Amino acid sequence: MQRLTITLDDETALALDAFMTARGYSNRSEAIRDLLRGPLRDAEAAREPSMPCMAVVSYIYDHRERDLGRRLVHAQHEHHGLGVATLHTHLDHDLCLEVAVLRGAVAEVQDFAQALVRERGVRFGGANLLPAPRSPAAHDHPDATAAVVVEKGTRRRG
Template sequence: MTVVSVSMPEELLDRIDSFSEDHGYTGRSEVIREASRNLLGEFEDVRLEDRDLMAVVTVLFNYETTSVEERMMRLRHEHEHLVASNFHSHVGAHYCMELFVLEGDLESISTFVGKIRATTDTLSVDYSVMPVDEFGPATADAGADDA
């Protein structure tokens, strides 16, 4: 197995070490290997390939970190074909939340989420993806009692 060196904040390293110990991993390398496999596999779901998808992406960051907000604005404009909607909100006394609603294919959504995750100083990036064609047609009697 190849040995690699990775730079990370001390706080993150401490969290990885605690996680490793609390969950019975043999060490931090095992945690990082599993996390890497999970990250790489997130957008390799064959059930999502060749389908029209929608995604919701939420980003949390400190409001004093203007570089994150500027980056979000640039990404929104660079991917305007993908971004169906965008919402910015203040959360608590010190945070901002950016919410993106995306419509596109798996590769485009994956690229967008990757660029968001690669943005320095984000506190949290969460997302969900689902096929648009999964929704059935609306009917006039939806929810009506058959009795």
Template sequence: MEYEKSYRNGEARLHGNNPSAYDLCGIRIVMEYDFYGRSSYLRAIRLSGANMQRITITIDNQLYNEIEKLAEARGYQNRSEIIRDLVRAGISETDAVSPSGDCIASVVYVYDQETRELPQRLAHTFQKAHDLSVATMRIALDHDSCMEVAVLRGKSKAVQQLANEIIAERGARHGRITMIPATIETTRHAHGGGRVHTHEHIRVR
């Protein structure tokens, strides 16, 4: 099934039978559902004269409903505006840390432990990047799902790449990374009158 409703030059044109799809910025939002009604597709079509690009994204029904609720709570007039703002916020958060600098970071994600080979793939990913991984904590949420919190440190670019690889794993959900700019120093001194030894200090700026 496909419904279209577009606005151009202030004039609304309804295509199909879904009055909830609209946009005021010169693009047409097309909502599509798969045969089983399990997935929602938002397709943005650039109309002539508008400085927009056409994209297609696939989201599940739960995320679609969350976007609807958030748009209503914040007073957005259409879905495109809130999706653009959410994308901008994500880009801004990613760009907040210099790629060439050091950072300390946490990566949080949820996954189903029965997902085929996912725990093994995650373990292998961390093993490959053992120099970036500080610790990982796993919390059982129910009989199937668990949440993991991974603490990473190192060069921001490498940490971001590792976090992206973890979050992009098929079956991982709600993946988020928080990166804090820091300076990682290797020092050599004693603690409490003990032996002098070499270790790292992570100084948050």
């Protein structure tokens, strides 16, 4: 680890201390490290659009908006290779919240996330991109490899 010394004006130092208190940081170094990680990650993604990433895209929309639900589902089907999971919940009589978990190259994921959020009728939205391993680490699941044989017409309870 390297030790760095920085000088902050009083207003910025007070804002940092307020941030630390609100988030429960015990020291400035941890707070500053976390504040730097996001922009550094974003800068890396901008330099390398083929870098693999995970993303969480969330958006609120009015389900009464003409064909919006159909357009959103259609877009997700058109990009099914990026989709990992989607959560849909009703906020009230009119508004819905959807959260889509995506995996793919930064450029593709960003383009798709922006397409979802800019659909006419989407009120609020945004994406959080996180770096993903270039190739998933191999790991065994010994219990999952055991075959379960169930005879036709019988039910198995577990």
